[in-house]
Amino acid sequence: MRLGPKDLAACRKNPLWEAHHGLVDRVVCRKCGALLRICLGNKPGHLWTQHGISVEGYKAKYAGARIFSYQYIADRCGYDAPELMKRDLERHLPSRQLAECRKDPAWEARNSVIDRVVCRKCGAMVRSPMHGKNGHLWSRHDKLSTQIRKYGDV
Numbered sequence: 298m299r300l301g302p303k304d305l306a307a308c309r310k311n312p313l314w315e316a317h318h319g320l321v322d323r324v325v326c327r328k329c330g331a332l333l334r335i336c337l338g339n340k341p342g343h344l345w346t347q348h349g350i351s352v353e354g355y356k357a358k359y360a361g362a363r364i365f366s367y368q369y370i371a372d373r374c375g376y377d378a379p380e381l382m383k384r385d386l387e388r389h390l391p392s393r394q395l396a397e398c399r400k401d402p403a404w405e406a407r408n409s410v411i412d413r414v415v416c417r418k419c420g421a422m423v424r425s426p427m428h429g430k431n432g433h434l435w436s437r438h439d440k441l442s443t444q445i446r447k448y449g450d451v
């Protein structure tokens with residue numbers, strides 16, 4: 298199964314596309330629109346065999362896009378997949394708000410968000426540190442300094 302060009306374009310801009318469409322046991326390849334069970338990486342996964350790119354390269358291009366389906370994570374960690382999906386939705390800004398937030402370094406102050414920082418790349422509302430070895434940028438995007446350079450000091 299594969300997404301059409303219109304859905305694929307929307308999906309590329311939306312890291313939460315799977316959650317918004319209730320896809321618990323699939324993950325979409327942002328490069329070709331293939332709907333895959335389980336996972337996109339690592340060698341010899343879909344990304345490598347079909348597109349010749351690494352998970353890191355993929356993550357850098359499609360910020361915040363999923364590599365594993367919710368079901369895959371749920372099975373391995375003993376969580377409930379729909380619950381995992383729901384929590385993911387609650388932790389991210391909807392795309393319209395995210396677009397606003399990207400243009401506004403003081404978005405948190407303006408919206409009385411005092412205990413979180415919004416990741417301008419994927420829209421996650423992050424409570425833990427953004428930077429550093431275990432920070433959000435490192436673990437989710439593999440790029441420590443991109444955020445500062447691109448979006449001002451947030």
Ligand SMILES: [Zn+2]
Nearest residue numbers: 326328329331
């Ligand atoms: Zn693909």
Ligand SMILES: [Zn+2]
Nearest residue numbers: 416418419421
């Ligand atoms: Zn992020």
